[in-house]
Amino acid sequence: MAKTRxxxxxxxxxxxxxxxxxRVLLAHDLAPLQRVGQAGNRVSNLVGDVLAYLGxxxxxxxxxxxxLMLFKPRAALRWARRGLFLWRSWRAVQIWQPAMLLGLLRRxx
Numbered sequence: 852m853a854k855t856r857x858x859x860x861x862x863x864x865x866x867x868x869x870x871x872x873x874r875v876l877l878a879h880d881l882a883p884l885q886r887v888g889q890a891g892n893r894v895s896n897l898v899g900d901v902l903a904y905l906g907x908x909x910x911x912x913x914x915x916x917x918x919l920m921l922f923k924p925r926a927a928l929r930w931a932r933r934g935l936f937l938w939r940s941w942r943a944v945q946i947w948q949p950a951m952l953l954g955l956l957r958r959x960x
Contacts, residue, residue, distance in 0.1 A: 905912045919927045
């Protein structure tokens with residue numbers, strides 16, 4: 852009985868060493884992708900900061916939109932249509948996605 856415990860402990864130690872080596876190798880292989888992920892995080896943080904600023908300063912947003920409507924009404928209306936289309940598309944995907952996932956789950960269950 853004691854021999855099997857010793858063997859199990861040795862096997863566990865070998866596995867832990869192997870896992871550590873695999874983690875080092877994986878970290879080395881994924882290093883180039885880390886820069887891409889960091890760039891995405893920076894963009895996400897920037898968008899979050901801008902949205903937080905606009906939420907805290909709605910007059911700045913209203914002034915920017917008002918000046919855009921005053922000086923370039925056609926461009927503003929074109930961008931408004933694009934924004935409305937994107938918002939409706941996003942809402943449709945949000946509504947559709949859970950239903951589709953539930954349908955797939957029901958098929959498999």
